Amino acid sequence: METVFDKLLNRFETIVQNGRLGQGYFVVGDNLHELERFVFSLIDICVRDKYQGADVHAYPYLNELKPMSLSRLIRVDDVRAFEKHFQVKAEKGWLRVGVIWESDRMNEQAQNAFLKTLEEPGAGSLIILVSTRPGDMLPTIRSRCQLISMRTGCEYQIEDRERILQALYNLKPKSGAEQALKAATVIKDCFAGLNLLAEERVNLQEKVDGETKAEKKRREDTNKAMLKSEYLSLREEYIGLIYSWFSQLVLVANGVEIEKLPHSDFFDHGEIDWVADLKVSDAEYQLRCVEEFASSIKLNVKEELLIEDFLLKVTEKR
Numbered sequence: 001m002e003t004v005f006d007k008l009l010n011r012f013e014t015i016v017q018n019g020r021l022g023q024g025y026f027v028v029g030d031n032l033h034e035l036e037r038f039v040f041s042l043i044d045i046c047v048r049d050k051y052q053g054a055d056v057h058a059y060p061y062l063n064e065l066k067p068m069s070l071s072r073l074i075r076v077d078d079v080r081a082f083e084k085h086f087q088v089k090a091e092k093g094w095l096r097v098g099v100i101w102e103s104d105r106m107n108e109q110a111q112n113a114f115l116k117t118l119e120e121p122g123a124g125s126l127i128i129l130v131s132t133r134p135g136d137m138l139p140t141i142r143s144r145c146q147l148i149s150m151r152t153g154c155e156y157q158i159e160d161r162e163r164i165l166q167a168l169y170n171l172k173p174k175s176g177a178e179q180a181l182k183a184a185t186v187i188k189d190c191f192a193g194l195n196l197l198a199e200e201r202v203n204l205q206e207k208v209d210g211e212t213k214a215e216k217k218r219r220e221d222t223n224k225a226m227l228k229s230e231y232l233s234l235r236e237e238y239i240g241l242i243y244s245w246f247s248q249l250v251l252v253a254n255g256v257e258i259e260k261l262p263h264s265d266f267f268d269h270g271e272i273d274w275v276a277d278l279k280v281s282d283a284e285y286q287l288r289c290v291e292e293f294a295s296s297i298k299l300n301v302k303e304e305l306l307i308e309d310f311l312l313k314v315t316e317k318r
Helices: 004-017 032-047 076-087 108-119 161-168 177-192 194-201 213-253 280-299 303-315
Strands: 024-028 062-065 096-100 125-131 146-149
Touching: 004 032, 024 032, 032 096, 032 125, 062 076, 076 096, 076 108, 146 213, 146 280, 161 177, 161 213, 177 194, 177 213, 177 303, 194 213, 213 280, 280 303
Parallel strands: 024 125, 024 146, 062 096, 096 125
Antiparallel strands: none
């Protein structure tokens, strides 16, 4: 049986054969080991007409950048050294390939510094960014790459799962503000319940007889931190569910049959008539909107406004 990975690689092989290879790709997923297997298979497709070696890892014009320091950050100096690879002239017809693993570990300064190379990598260059946390990448970086999404997520057996999915069912591209605001009402209500859900899950420290003011403050601060941590964890699961829904749509738009999707159960509510005609460009645009939402929500902006804004973008009549 053809897997999702196989389907995407076959599509990519057609792209290469037709001479439509882009210069920048953003490969996202949940498992770095699986992403590594996919990326090297992808590179093999791109270079096999010139490179006859048995191990694509040894391709002479391949350069890789990984977070290596104790902080696991990729800094500007690391990016500058990586960029020099694209200044080295390759043999005629050979492709210079650069891969940044865990590209979300680039700090903001490094990402901004890398924009110029992404915009003008030079002829005969291929840049691949790999991430399991695409929401941590700047929108300006993501917008300059073609997305290859293999995100499967967890099982998402969470509170409000069915309510959220049912709301997302109606978000056909370009369906307009009315559908967006209906879905926003549901999703905002689900997010509003996360504080109560966090309180149910956390074992808070109870008041002790005779505790001092310092002990009371320490207990209250600890409880507050535990609740916030649990809330953020729950919120990440909800955002992950939303992200996974839209990443499934990208796969469908690329020809993957619903029953072969990592989360085919998302479609158990019944057939969605508009999915069969979903364009790749529309599905990828919606997924970019989710990524911007996931990134913005970390900035402590009011969640209700972000949810509305995100869903209005998803359904806007461009």
